[in-house]
Amino acid sequence: MKSRKIQALAGIGMIMVLFFLAAPVFGAGEEAPTSVQIDSLSYLYSGVDFDHELHVDVAENCSACHHHRFGGELEDKQCARCHSGSKGTFAITCENCHVKEPFTGQHIRKMEANLNRYHLDMTGLKGAYHLRCFNCHIKTGAPTGCEDCHTRTDAGNRFYHSGEYAPKGGVHAGVHE
Amino acid sequence: MSGISRRKFLKTTVAGSSALALSTTKTAFGMKEFHGYPDSMGVLVDLTRCIGCRTCEAACNKEHGLPEPKLPFDDFSVFDQVFHDGKQKRRTSAEAYTVVNRYDQDQGAPVFRKINCNHCNEPACLTSCFVNAYTKTKEGAVIYNADVCVGCRMCMVACPFRIPAYSYDSALHPEVIKCNFCYDKRLKHGKPPACVEACPQEALTFGHRKTLVKVAHERIREQPDKYVDHVYGETEVGGTSWMFLSGVPFDKVGFDTTLQHHPILDNTKSFLSFVPMVLGIWPAMFLGFHLLAKGGKGEKKNKESKPIVEEHVE
Ligand code: SF4
Ligand code: SF4
Numbered sequence: 001m002k003s004r005k006i007q008a009l010a011g012i013g014m015i016m017v018l019f020f021l022a023a024p025v026f027g028a029g030e031e032a033p034t035s036v037q038i039d040s041l042s043y044l045y046s047g048v049d050f051d052h053e054l055h056v057d058v059a060e061n062c063s064a065c066h067h068h069r070f071g072g073e074l075e076d077k078q079c080a081r082c083h084s085g086s087k088g089t090f091a092i093t094c095e096n097c098h099v100k101e102p103f104t105g106q107h108i109r110k111m112e113a114n115l116n117r118y119h120l121d122m123t124g125l126k127g128a129y130h131l132r133c134f135n136c137h138i139k140t141g142a143p144t145g146c147e148d149c150h151t152r153t154d155a156g157n158r159f160y161h162s163g164e165y166a167p168k169g170g171v172h173a174g175v176h177e
Numbered sequence: 178m179s180g181i182s183r184r185k186f187l188k189t190t191v192a193g194s195s196a197l198a199l200s201t202t203k204t205a206f207g208m209k210e211f212h213g214y215p216d217s218m219g220v221l222v223d224l225t226r227c228i229g230c231r232t233c234e235a236a237c238n239k240e241h242g243l244p245e246p247k248l249p250f251d252d253f254s255v256f257d258q259v260f261h262d263g264k265q266k267r268r269t270s271a272e273a274y275t276v277v278n279r280y281d282q283d284q285g286a287p288v289f290r291k292i293n294c295n296h297c298n299e300p301a302c303l304t305s306c307f308v309n310a311y312t313k314t315k316e317g318a319v320i321y322n323a324d325v326c327v328g329c330r331m332c333m334v335a336c337p338f339r340i341p342a343y344s345y346d347s348a349l350h351p352e353v354i355k356c357n358f359c360y361d362k363r364l365k366h367g368k369p370p371a372c373v374e375a376c377p378q379e380a381l382t383f384g385h386r387k388t389l390v391k392v393a394h395e396r397i398r399e400q401p402d403k404y405v406d407h408v409y410g411e412t413e414v415g416g417t418s419w420m421f422l423s424g425v426p427f428d429k430v431g432f433d434t435t436l437q438h439h440p441i442l443d444n445t446k447s448f449l450s451f452v453p454m455v456l457g458i459w460p461a462m463f464l465g466f467h468l469l470a471k472g473g474k475g476e477k478k479n480k481e482s483k484p485i486v487e488e489h490v491e
Contacts, residue, residue, distance in 0.1 A: 044232075103374065103383040105367025112388060121392045127379025131226065134378070146230070160235050162249040 044159050045150030065132060066092055098128040213298035217317035219386035219418040220373060221393050222291060224430060225403060226380035229279055229289035233372035237275050240359060240371035244272050269293060271344040274356040275372060280430045290430045293356040294319060294340045295410060296418035299440035305335035317386060317418040318358035326351055337414050337436055386418055393422055415440035
């Protein structure tokens with residue numbers, strides 16, 4: 001039951017804050033930031049005050065999150081087959097590649113316009129963040145509740161019909177299909 | 178539906194009404210396979226990404242101004258709800274065009290599955306409707322026009338995914354209710370459905386259906402250990418705009434894996450060749466009743482998009 005609850009909680013946590021590493025551009029050898037505000041599109045949840053320092057300590061290496069490269073060689077041999085010299089692989093922030101609105105007609109057309117494009121399947125920014133953070137948190141036993149990372153906003157409570165906006169019948173009202 | 182097999186019921190009953198729909202559009206015979214509009218949009222649902230947060234349900238509720246839910250959308254006890262002696266999980270209804278269900282697995286974590294109208298390439302709801310209340314738009318949405326519906330509910334029986342729900346709010350104005358792919362407010366304007374936009378995990382990927390088929394196979398190819406090698410909806414019932422990837426066998430997450438891989442309509446073809454004459458009279462008759470009942474207001478509203486069957490003639 002407990003794990004189910006956590007599983008459930010995990011769900012809510014992951015919502016709607018479009019992560020966005022507002023990190024200053026820094027190269028290898030420069031100091032990594034201690035904390036990063038991730039809050040470019042907070043709406044249902046407020047932004048995340050991301051403890052970068054802590055993650056630097058626990059991660060095996062930078063590319064655990066910054067999956068392309070970080071200073072040195074490309075981590076993923078599969079990527080390296082084509083991308084050892086690609087400019088894009090030097091990008092550090094997620095939003096360098098992962099767009100905020102991946103499903104607009106305009107973006108879809110742009111992706112499809114290049115018939116040689118190999119990577120058709122590119123997640124948006126919100127997806128990139130949640131998939132990366134959340135999957136790792138599950139694997140490593142890190143917190144997975146939504147509100148472990150985000151604080152729910154008033155708009156969020158209204159959206160989920162939760163908190164002061166909970167249905168008046170109460171939580172244990174009769175439920176039908 | 179106890180005792181009677183839905184499929185058998187369909188074969189005998191839908192045949193009649195399909196014939197009606199078809200006979201008004203001259204396409205019943207010699208009809209070639211239709212594989213959907215070339216620019217049809219779709220959604221790829223990746224069950225391995227879904228965490229069961231129900232944000233998509235909340236987004237749908239808000240987008241369509243649906244009634245207040247009985248429980249908050251962050252209440253996960255709904256996953257324990259079962260109906261009909263535990264055989265039936267939550268289904269779509271007049272109050273919820275989409276619902277997420279949890280499927281506990283023998284091994285590993287439970288898997289969540291979002292259900293809604295799959296927006297079939299050749300929708301059984303459409304072909305079964307003898308007043309043409311349904312339209313398959315060129316963007317891929319299957320939409321419904323309550324103004325011409327007579328409330329016979331044949332579409333509810335015909336749908337292989339049991340999606341259309343019936344609103345009992347008004348006895349005089351029958352209304353079948355289902356997901357419309359956010360057609361009016363979003364899809365038509367090149368925007369993704371509300372649920373897709375809200376999903377934090379990008380478990381829902383919106384795009385051209387033909388691109389999504391490639392994306393789906395690509396995901397399987399890149400991570401063969403993670404996925405079952407099947408894209409549900411690529412060919413089921415002739416293909417659907419909403420398609421699914423799963424990490425566990427599809428029948429372990431409530432999918433009907435016994436569905437045919439060609440349109441439901443085909444069931445009626447042989448039948449049609451026997452009795453077109455008799456059935457040909459019905460539409461006029463029913464339409465007459467209908468126009469009487471509606472006081473002559475049986476106008477079709479969705480003029481921009483033609484019904485799929487008509488498209489064939491041209
Ligand atoms: S899933 Fe059912 S309601 Fe939706 S288009 Fe297909 S047959 Fe019609
Ligand atoms: S919003 Fe996305 S992750 Fe959440 S339940 Fe819906 S499909 Fe699953």
